Structure formats: C-alpha cells, structure tokens
Amino acid sequence: MISIQDLHIRLSDFSLGPLDLVIPESEFFVLMGPTGAGKTVLLEAIAGLLTVTRGHIFIHQKEVTYLPPEKRGIGIVYQDQALFPHLTVRNNIAYGLRYHPNRQDRSGESMDGLISLLNLSHLMDRFPGNLSGGEKQRVALARALAVRPGILLLDEPLSALDPNFKEEVRNALQTLHQHTQTTFMMVTHDFADALSLADRAAVIHNGRIEQVGQVNDIFQKPVSGFVADFVGMKNVFHVQRKGPKLFVGPLEIHLERPPAPAKAHIAVRPEDIVVHTDAFVSNSPNRFKGHVVRVLDQGFMYEVQIRVGEVNFKSLMTKPSLFESGIREGDEVFISIRPAAVHAF
Amino acid sequence: MISIQDLHIRLSDFSLGPLDLVIPESEFFVLMGPTGAGKTVLLEAIAGLLTVTRGHIFIHQKEVTYLPPEKRGIGIVYQDQALFPHLTVRNNIAYGLRYHPNRQDRSGESMDGLISLLNLSHLMDRFPGNLSGGEKQRVALARALAVRPGILLLDEPLSALDPNFKEEVRNALQTLHQHTQTTFMMVTHDFADALSLADRAAVIHNGRIEQVGQVNDIFQKPVSGFVADFVGMKNVFHVQRKGPKLFVGPLEIHLERPPAPAKAHIAVRPEDIVVHTDAFVSNSPNRFKGHVVRVLDQGFMYEVQIRVGEVNFKSLMTKPSLFESGIREGDEVFISIRPAAVHAF
C-alpha cells in the first residue's frame, strides 16, 4: 500500500503538489498525464531518488519520506530498461539478492519462478547489449521483482518498445501482476495500456492530480476541461442556460437528456462532428453553417477547424475523405452533431 | 526548366539513380517520399552542393552538372531557414545582390516588390534571432528570390513550422509563384501541401522515381504498391484471377467494375474496412470473419489488424469507437469492404 499525504516537491524548474493519493495493496494503478506533468517526479519521490520538500510518504503504514532508496523495498523499472551492461542477464536479475539475505532461500525458488514466468531461461548467459527491446524489458522486470519488493514502479515501460515487443511486455506485466502480491504503479500516456492493464488510474497535470478513479470513468466521465481534452474530447465549451435551453455562444445545443444544473460545460469528440460540403444532409437538431479556418495534418488524419460565428469546432477527417470532399481552408461548410454525442460536465 | 538525364549519385551510405526528370518552366513541382528516399540529395545535386557520379543536369538547356553552385542561378530555401544570424533582415535579403550587378538596377525595384509582397517591411532592421518561424521562412524566401533565380528549390519549407505559421508561409508560396517566372521545386511529406500548392509531383523511393504526374493522379491512381502504401492505402494485395473472379488468397473480392487484365494488385484504404463485433450487419459482397491480431496506438487512432485465414487486413478506428466497441486483441470480429472502395492497379 502507498499512501501519500500533502506531498510537495520543489525543483529548480518544476514544482509538484500539494498531492494526496492512496493506492491499496496489490492494485495495478496507472498514472497518466501530459509530458512535464510530474509523473516521473512523483515516481522518483516514492522511490526515494528525489528530495521531498514537504509532506509524507507511507509504504505499508511505515513512513519512508526520508529513508534512502535502498531501505524502502521499492522496485523501479525504467522506459530505457537501465540494465547493467557489464553483467549477464543472470547477474542482472540476481543483483539485488545479496542485500536481502533473509529472502535468499526463498528467492532461489522465486527467481526460478520469475525466469520461467517471463520465459528468460534461454537468455541467462547473454549480455544486455544483445537483447531485443522486449527481452530487455522482461529482464528489467525480473530484476526488480527478484527481491520481492512491496511496490513496483514502472516509468513508461512500454512506450519505447516496437509494436510487437509492446504486446509481449504488456502480457508479461499482466501475468506478473496476477502472480505476485506486489502493488504496481505505472506511468503511461497510452490509453490502450491503461484500459487493458489497470484497475484504477489518476490523471496528473502541472504537478497536481486532476482526476482519480476507475479507468473507464476517467475516459467516459471527465470531471474537468483538462481531462476531457486529455482523453480526446477536443471540443470543450462553457454553456449558458436560458431556461431549459443550453447555449454555446449564440448556438443552441441539444442534448439527449437535459444535464444536471451544476454542469456548466459540454464536450464533443472531434470524430462526432460531421462536416458536409453541399447542404444540410443531416437531420440532427445541432446543425450549423460555418467556414473552414484551418486544416491541420495529423499523420493519418486531418483536424479540420470550423468557425461558426464566434465558436470554433474541431472535426477529425481521414486524409482520403478530406481529399474526396475537396475541403480547403476558407471553404463554407456545414457541420452536424448528434445530441447523443454531447457530454455535459 | 530543369532537365535531369540518367543521374547517378553515390554517397558513402546512400545511392541515388538512375533518375530522369523534366520540370517545365514556371511550374510548381513537388517531390514526395519517405525519409531517406533521396529527396534532399536530389535537391542538393541540382543546386551543385553534391558531387554527381554520372549523368547530366540541364537548367534552361544549359548543362550545369559540374558548375559550382554560385554559377547556377538556383535559389535554395531550407527547412531551418538558414538565415545569416549576424546580418539584419535587410542585409540577409540583399546578400546576393552584389553578385548580380546586371540585375542591380531592376533588383532595387524587385526587392521592394518582394518585401511588400511578403509583408516584411516592418522587420527590415531586426536580426533573425528575434523573428517567428513564419517570419524567418518569409525572409528566407525573399533572400532567395531577390537575385531572381531561374529555379527555386525548397527543402520542406513548411514542416518545421507551427501550424499557424505554416498557413502563413503556404500562402506566401502561393503568391510568390503567381508573381514570378521562377520554377519552384519543393520537397514535402505533407499531402495537404502538395495538393494545395503543386501542379505536378513525383514520388521518390530508394533514390528512384516511383511515379511522376499530376498530384491528384498520384493520390487516386497509384501505379505501384509502394505509392499506394505511401498515399495511405495500407491494404495492398496481389490478386489471382480465376475466370472473371478475383481472389486474394482464398477470399473472393468484388469490385465495382472488373479491372483491366494487366492489373494484378488491389488496394483498400484502412478506413474503408469496417469492423463489426456482433454479426454481419453489412450487406457488402465482401464480408469476412476473422480475429483481431493486433491493436496499435497511432495517436488519434488505432490501427486494428484483422487476420482472415492467411490474409491480414488493416482497419483504422478512432479511440472512442474502439473503446465503445470493446474490441481487444484476440477477439473474433467481422469485416466488410464496399466494392467501390477496392482500387485495382
């Protein structure tokens, strides 16, 4: 169990906190957030690699805030694996055992178990330089878990891997979490990883937690404009109420069900905003005429920004469909939004 | 006019050619291709900055293959602008004038015209360090065009710019091409730029030209698997004919119209492959049952790979729609492809 109370960390160019967080025993917890949000800082503070300015960190009810890293019993796995290049796989994995003599007898067993669980037995005498990305990451996992840490911290363990290795390591993580009592805390920016691995998650932004809860809830029911934006709802608007009606600027927006009075924002995913060139082919109550102010290349897709009066909408179109529709910047277009696609918060 | 005949360039780690290409007077020509295809090598060879191993380069019917760059009358604009940091904007733009004394009298005029065309008059006494990316690129264009070159080479002039500056520079390029007699040859990897600016284009791959022609033709009628893939058709298959029927492996594929007998490949865009979870909701003649072998995160989208027997299809799904459908790796799914979405070549 990890319990963080009123944590503050001040670095020369970044400050984190106040931050409170409780992660129960044996959970698989995911920390999401944009680059520079403080995800790695939080992880390194828990591991004891950074100086805490204020606040408390408890591991299994024991305060560890000012303990050196080697006394905390917390494993850490980095994105770049950080394998010891001068040691064989076997010696990498066994590295920590001499510091845990009371676990030595059991560890022999546990190490064999880990090695077969992670399918590493054929690699034991190789050096890290000759391993694939996925193999390296599996060795890093085995090394961290060989000393049976109470907590395992994972700093984007999947993001530097090639797609095929990514799958391999994701499966390994799933298996390991099922077979150990260790609490996993993983940093990621990939929704697919969070959805497939985690029980609960937190979204962190500017050193503070924006939302914490079940992964699905964060994805479907963002509590703030930032989280809505972070999970891909690019159209977030403040709404005015006039009686039962909702307005974004001068535009009346229809929802499937009227939202609770406390909700002052709506969000729409860009792929739910349909752009037409000719006329009103849609029968949605949310139909507006505007013009294209920008077409942004986003690799596989184009983001098309449409200005309707004072309101900017962002729509997502595939390259071929943009090309076939012939839409260019400056064109007059029509957009429609299904009421069911409008989320209030 | 640029005419390239049987061009070969051998560098220590790359070789280009044989390559033949003719670009008529005053055209706006675009060179597309993946990283490492040889786009910049070709540009630098035309400019005289690289040694040609074999072949000929003609500018306006005059052979320039072994002329030093300063004798070719070819302007070059780089992605990073390469402005002279120790000179003001004015001196950057006027840099080349002393080497073109016969154009000096007219150039005074022409420079003023360029400066007002590119809206640079308020920046003339600033140093490049204080300019925005878009301003820098406009200065680089003015500097290159001030000496009235016959040819202007542009090496990805838009790709390092922020989206808002990109638009500004794209507009400037359009205006400049209309107002000068100069032939523009631009390297880009952005289809939107190619479509909005160019008359004709070439796709280059491994130092050779794969396809050259009208931009629209390249996009809609790729002549090779590589080009099909490059313009976003991720499903390219060799087809077998059995009488009038077409087969990809064991799967019969229906097209809207039967293709010419010479065409041995078909291509389908990933967004045209629709994935269903439940059953055959589509009435397309191309309906197959398979299972998901991989889900790859691609930023805004997921690429879902579906294996049907021995055949792998790639479909593109938005993150929310993937999430809502609950599709995961290993699931059994159904795919359908409209006959109109199948291109033969």
Add this chain to the structure above:
Amino acid sequence: MISTAVKKQGPFFWFTVLCGSAVLAFILLPLTELLTAPSVGMLRETLEDPDVVRSIGLSMYTAGAAALISFLFGTPLAFLLARKRFRGKRLLESIIDLPIVIPHPVVGIAILSVAGKNHVLGQILHELGIRIMGSVTGIITVLTFVGLPFYINAVKDGFEGISPRLENVSRSLGASMFGTFFRITFPLAWRSMVIGFIMCSARAISEFGAVVIVAYHPMVAPVMIYERFEAYGLKYSQPVAVWLVLVCLVLFFVLRMLTLSRPKTP
C-alpha cells in the same frame, strides 16, 4: 517543517566532498601563498626593473606572435577538418595533437635538430639570415609548435558549430567559397577564433622547457623567473612569478567568460 527538507546526504556524498576539498586546497594553497608572499612594495619595485618588464613584454609578444601564426595557418586547416570527410583524417588529427605529448625540452631539441647547419632546412635558413638558436624567431617557432594544437582544436569545434547550410545558401546566392568564408563563416566563428587565440597564447606564455633550450637569451619571463630562482633564490623569483601569473589569470578569465557566454548558432 522546511528544515527536514534538506534530505540527509549519505556517507558517500561526504566522502566525495572530502576528496574534493583536499584537491581544492592542493591547488589553491600554493597559488595563494605565491600571490601573497611578496609585499606590495616588492611588486612595485619589480615592475620598475627594466629587465622584468622587458621579459614579460617579450613573453606576451612572442606568445601573441605564435597565436597569430597559428591563426593564419591553423584557421584554413581547422576549416578543412570541420567540413570535409576524408581517409586518414583521424591520423591527421592525431598528428596535430602530437606537440601536446612531447616533453618540453625535447620540443626544443627537435626544433634545433632541423635548424642546425647539418640539416638542409638549417642551411637554407642560415643563407636567408634567419637564426633560430638564441633569437626571438626561435622563441616564436617553439611557442607556435606547442600552442598550435590548442588553436586548431578550438577553432575546429567552432566551425563544426556553424551549419554548412549557411554556406550553401551563400553560394547559391552567387558568392564564391572565398566570399562565403569571409562574409559568413568568419563573422560567425570569430568568437571561437578568439578562444583559440587565447588558449594558444596561454599555452605559449607558460612554456619554459622548450624555450630554455632554444633561447636562454633574449629572456622570456619564465626563463627570467628560473634564472632569478637559481641565482638569488625563491624570494627574488616570486615577484616576477606573481606578475606573470596575473597576466595568465587575466587571459584565463577572459577565456572562461567567452566560453561560458557562448551562444548557439542557429
């Protein structure tokens, strides 16, 4: 609460601090002792000795001349090394670094070996009336030999920091390579040339072993310090040493300032 923020550093940290302090003391103690040993009166008096002023002047002049020669011949070579790839480049770079590792008196002996009358080059020099042994020419030759690698390496780094694209654009606008070098490369690299010039001068001004072989007279400052030490003892060599160290320290701090404030070329 804030006081606990200073996390206790481990014993390893304090061990490194201890070693660091020892090194610091080892370097600073002799230097501060040297600088504080002579009285202000002695320092002033020393400056009134025309021999001292002449020797420090000669040191600065010969070191400057060595740096100037390095600038003239080393700049084009540094540009070649920064811009071209060719076979044997690493060997060439090794040869340029050779003077750094040759023991100092050996440098002097090696230079005298080619300047002697039983060597072709020595005969040519003799006929031209150029004397190496015991002449200012000889001092400058020796100082150039030891200082050249410092100039070339510094300026090569400077050229490598300038994008060749700037030169490409300049040539596409009609400038020849000479024109491009003087209008673009040189104005952007002058800072690294100044750095190289100072490094070369500093190395040259501190040289003793090579100079003393080639020319005991005319006397450069290090030779004079040595002579005073041999003839009159420590106390009489110190004031001259202080003045020479001050010259070197000024060079050194100008160099540090130039190095640290160095902007990146875009």
Add this chain to the structure above:
Amino acid sequence: MISTAVKKQGPFFWFTVLCGSAVLAFILLPLTELLTAPSVGMLRETLEDPDVVRSIGLSMYTAGAAALISFLFGTPLAFLLARKRFRGKRLLESIIDLPIVIPHPVVGIAILSVAGKNHVLGQILHELGIRIMGSVTGIITVLTFVGLPFYINAVKDGFEGISPRLENVSRSLGASMFGTFFRITFPLAWRSMVIGFIMCSARAISEFGAVVIVAYHPMVAPVMIYERFEAYGLKYSQPVAVWLVLVCLVLFFVLRMLTLSRPKTP
C-alpha cells in the same frame, strides 16, 4: 565517364590543403629529424648508460605516482562534479583547470612557497621529515599539480556518460551508494579512468619547468636532457630525447586507441 565524377574542387579548398600541409610539415619535420638523427648504435649505447635508464625510470615512476594520486583523490571529486548540481560549480571547475594555465616554473615556485620553513605547512612537513625540495616527493607533488586537471576532466566526462538511472536501479535493489559505486559505476567507468590516468601521466612525464625548480636532482628524464644539452650540446641530448619521446608516443597511441574504440554505454 567515371573520371568526371571527381568534381573539381575550388581554389578555396586547395588553399586549405596548402595551409594544412604547411602545418603538418611544421609538426612532423622536427620530430622525424629528432628520431632519425642519432644512429642505432648511439641509441643502444645510451640505453646502457645507468644514469639515462635511472632518469627515464624515475620519470615513469613519478608520473605514474602522480596519476595514482590523481586517481585516488580525483575520482570522487569527478563523480561529485558529474552527478550533483550546486552553486559555485563553475567556479570549482575553473579552479581545477587553473594548473593548466600557470607557467611551468611558477608552479615549482608556488609549491616551494608553501613547502618553505617560513610557512606553517612547510614547518609541519619538516617536522614529519617530509622534504619537497630536491626529493622524489617534491617531484611527485609538482607532477600531480600539473596532471590532476587532465585526470579529473577525463573521468568527469566518463561519469557523465553513465546513466544515473543505473545507479538509481541499483539502490532500489538494496545497494548503498558505496556498493553502487563499486559494483556499477566503477566497472562502467574504468575505461575513462584509464584514459584519465594516461593523460595525466603523459602531461606529468613531459613536465620540465616545474620539476627543475623543485628538484634538479634526483634527475628526471627531461632534466637530464636539458643537462646534457647544456653540458655537451645537441648531439648528446638527442638519444635520451628519442627514448623519452618513444615512451610518450606509446602512451599517446594507447590513449588514441582507447578513445576511438570507446563504446557508448546504453
């Protein structure tokens, strides 16, 4: 057709090649002349002179000792500089570089200034029976002073090339910072330590001006070369110089090989 492939290089290129050739000749001519001047017989004869062998041995011993001291005290300091950010770090780095710019005889004089009997430190050393003037201890002190910056800078670069994440992981697995240093950092940085050791030795072995002030006797090789030159002339100093240069060149080429084959730590 292929012959035209060699594009004609412009005049600027040939100008840089010309300057480069001049520099190359300037460095190589004296050295080759030195190495080829003495006959093989003279070289063999010189090696049979016990004084020569003793002086070269002393040079290697004292330079090695200076490098060893630099290793012991410099390694922890280099680690501190590579891993910690603190106020005054740049000043500290400047102080470490100071010995490079101090004129060589001045280094000797500065060290004698603190070792003299009218300085507290000198009195302490005297009571401990440690003599600097004219002793091997003094030679080693002086050589450490001039060689230390080279060791520290090389090893600092080496430590900076090792990811601190490796040390973080080691500590998270239960190793103290001492244990981490000896099991992880040291095995990965040994190559840069060898490079630093060689650079420090090479600098120390070539020192003359500082040594000759502190200890004319016992005689290190550069002092012996100087003495032979002064007493018997160029011809008799050359064979000793050749042997010393050969020692330095071996060090230099080992260093080059280590530097060029240096692998990147992952």
